[in-house]
Amino acid sequence: MNAKRPACAAPALETPAPAASQTYSYSDLPREESASTALAEEVALAIAYNGISQAVMLVTPTDLEDFIVGFSLGSGIIEDATDIYDLQLTGAGSAQYAQVTIANRAFWNLKQQRRQLAGTSGCGLCGVEAVEQALPDLQVLAGAPLPPIEWLDGLRQRIGAFQPLGQHCGAVHAAVFMNASGELLLGREDIGRHNALDKLIGGLIRQKISTAGGLAIVTSRCSLELIQKVLRAGIQTLVSLSAPTGLAVQWARRHNLNLIHLPQKSAPRVYSPAMENQA
Template sequence: MHAKRTVGAASVPDASALGASQSYQYSNLEGSAAAETALAEEVALAIAYNGISQAVMLVSPSDLEDFIVGFSLGSGIIASPDEIYDFRLSGCGSSMQAEVEIASRAFWALKEHRRQLTGTTGCGLCGVEAVEQALPELQVLPATALPPAHWLDGLRQRISDFQPLGRHSGAVHAALFMNDQGELLLSREDIGRHNALDKLIGALVRQGIPLAGGVAVVTSRCSLELIQKALRAGLQTLVSLSAPTGLALQWARRHNLNLIHLPQHSAPRVYSPAMENRS
């Protein structure tokens, strides 16, 4: 278990216990005496489902259990957390493995997807299948109210307390969750922005935290993949500290996901729902 420190009503991993950074020596171009600084670590995590290799992800070596659950759900490999029966992490150093046991139905769908993407590149069909996987049919969320404006007041400053690894070493993204009372509950950090959101989703699922009325916050730019992960997890509002892409905005509106950009020096920008749809 990671050591914790308390910030308000929430618990935050202590950067010294994360195991996701190490100190390295450096010098400047003038050849001055060596100094040390903390740098974020990354490991190659090979993920297999029911014995079949699926992906190798470069991740920060912290909260990997949360990542496995969130990646499986956010990538559409499982439809619900109940379809994960068990998983085991092994390995050390820069190479780790995750053996995940999933329900037969989910495994059959995964094998069918892999079969569709296998074929000759000249047939013209493989690209079609790949596009269908990149732009899948996802369930439209029930419309939900936008968060009160004061929830976002000073948010950039407040989330700093939930980024211990980022403050310690830099080079990482964060994803955070705010409950239906506007309280920041937990965060997850990773070198990959997708990974950070996967870890957050996994943590919410594993801890049984209700999502209704809550807000997910990502410190990275908001592209389509993050929208899809939020939709699959059932997150109803996504706040991004960097601007969304046009396609991300279109998908958010189409699927009733509240999408808000929080610029550094101006007021929050509500992209979804569209202004004409707001009463």
């Protein structure tokens, strides 16, 4: 690995930040002076697979194709991007619809999952049988060396170039990919931390960007669901700007995932089999 601090590639912005934001007026207290500010927008996206409704997600209305591909893979609905045969987006305003055609094998697996679901909530799955889906049996990664510490130097500041919406109005999370040369290549934003990572994974797949030797960076706290998404995507290292949960660390170690927490004012904290092997 090249230990030099890598240059930050200029992000390719497919959608200007204002497209996902609107200006709203407000009044200051207690003087009640009027002003205006830009706020991030969100829409309801209803996703159906082979004509059967599966989920309604609140998302930032950018990179929706990336989100659907990443959501389908990260949720275990498909095993590979080739399982998606067609993707059609319709709707306008705050109501958007996605019709996704998937392979018969993937659709059969999805129907089996649906029979076991008692319901869903904002915090995850509920119902006794659904626990098995919240804690799925995922493939253990082959394991990878830790990235050079130089790659993490100034990372909080450098990923700002991939957060145009966040810089414009705040209120959104970001997920960014760094390749095997330490170059920041791709970033995605969303009001939902899971959604941002889904968009990033979908973008990597749709743009045919190799994840070998690279790492994903998330600006949000790192919980189990994010670990599961990067495991399914085959990404070997995850860097989180906020602390991981205990269960996230347990799963990272069990599945040979390099998990690195990048605190704001202290050295990177490594929760990884790679670190233990080097000890």
